[in-house]
Amino acid sequence: MSTSAVKVIAQQSRLAARQLSSAPESIRNLALIKMAEALESVKQQLLDINTQEIIKARDEGQSDAMIKRLTIDDKTFQYMLSRLKKVAQLPDPLNRILAGHTNPAGLRVYKKSVPLGVIGIIYESRPNVTTDAAGVCIKSGNAVILRGGSEALQTNALLTDAMIEGAVNAGLPQHAIQIIRIPGHEAVGELLKMDGYIDVLIPRGGKDLIKRIAEGTRIPVIKHYDGICHLYIAADANSEQAVGIAINSKCQSVQVCNALESLLVDQQCAEQLLPLLQAAFVANKIELRGCEQTRKLLPNIPPATEEDWHTEYLAPILSVKVVNGIELAIDHINHYGSGHTDGIVTQSLKLAQQFEEQVDSASVMINASTRLSGGGDYGLGSVVGISTDKLHVRGPVGPDELTTYKWVAYGDGHLRA
Incomplete structure (x- = not known):
């Protein structure tokens, strides 16, 4: 030919x-x-x-x-x-x-x-x-x-x-x-x-x-284009559910476009949740890179650079940032995200609806893994x-x-x- x-x-x-x-x-x-x-x-x-x-x-x-x-x-x-x-x-x-x-x-x-x-x-x-x-x-x-x-x-x-x-x-x-x-x-x-x-x-x-x-x-x-997918863990999130969703979003398959690349943790729950998250990610051989506030709570992880927030790793690496409230989480996602898939873990319907309405992404996940965005779980069968x-x-x-x-x-x- x-x-x-x-x-x-x-x-x-x-x-x-x-x-x-x-x-x-x-x-x-x-x-x-x-x-x-x-x-x-x-x-x-x-x-x-x-x-x-x-x-x-x-x-x-x-x-x-x-x-x-x-x-x-x-x-x-x-x-x-x-x-x-x-x-x-x-x-x-x-x-x-x-x-x-x-x-x-x-x-x-x-x-x-x-x-x-x-x-x-x-x-x-x-x-x-x-x-x-x-x-x-x-x-x-x-x-x-x-x-x-x-x-x-x-x-x-x-x-x-x-x-x-x-x-x-x-x-x-x-x-x-x-x-x-x-x-x-x-x-x-x-x-x-x-x-x-x-x-x-x-x-x-x-x-x-x-x-x-x-x-x-x-x-x-x-x-x-890129799947720079985020998960925001709100202050009221159930700890067990938050860890489970974060781990599945990142670890179920790291090399796919709807895998988690940046984790945002509300500062009100960061002190309690970050050690639990770190233990779970380390058990799954994921390298964490953190913002300054994250590294105060997890001092043994390397710093996240500006480039990290822009990166689709497709690898066992995750950037982590502590944010002061949902507005800053949404601002971060809309600035650094790729419009692919972003999620929130919260027990508040009000926060969930605010996140859904203000995050500019093709898929918004509420208390669900980012890995669920796609044809099969949306009932579409095959997608291109x-x-x-x-x-x-x-x-x-x-x-x-x-x-x-x-x-x-x-x-x-x-x-x-």
Whole structure:
């Protein structure tokens, strides 16, 4: 496949998108089920190829975090299948009447949901993005062009080929799902030029990748930037609950975008809570870095610098700050946060509502782990990312979020007077 083939893929996807836009819900749902069945039939081959790519990645000196994201084991594979099946069970995001009326002259006007068209997904490492992206796009009637990282090229190709087979067997067009198989940056560069065929790009990966995509194309981009997630422990928080939520938010998986990166503790409970929190984090091998007031109570931890408050670690490191009340906590979050996911632990409904209303984030968690923000726990099944933008979509990007709308007017020879 040469870079010139990227244009052919884009053209084929545009044609497939037109066909998909009128595909009945029953066919799209059947396609998702058959995609899962086709994946099941190549499971062992997939695991073998993935193992080979993991060995190669290790030999090339890739980080442990990268290896973990790249790996498909039996548990991961079953999770991927379950997400496809879950998406098939969701309500149809298409052809919903969003608004409508009949005007005084008898003209019937309504607004209905329709697919975006062709979605390009550019991503690193995670093969599960391949199945999630295809599932969400098919459910929402969009054609998808996949471009995964070269470190998982063969794994992603096998996943895609199986899903194409399943989708076609269900009656969807051949090019509803496509993948670019060319390694290197040239193919991505060509993809970014396809503004005549691609409606939206969704990059998944590091900040540098997302920035490069957003600055290098005229195609609209749904950006999934940093997850600098905060948890504020209010003065009235239940100690046991606060420690449990903080530990789960950080330690359940440190390398993901909704993991906790900065912990804010109200000064009224800091003296009592910080030693408990430190013991729990140390037991989970998390390095703490603290503000000046935190270090007075925990003198054996290193200082947090200005850079720490701006950092998405994706590692076993946590910055900790003591704050004087909820207003300063909210100010800190809105200044340093990335608008991804931020939470509060409190027994006060008033404080919870103030936090919810004033924190400018895509997800606000009340007495719940930041790790719960996302498609699965929000009932969306698969998602193609968590947008930190406000336009066109914010938060988890599921089937509903990959739709737009059109206005339709039914008349009977109506003319403008």
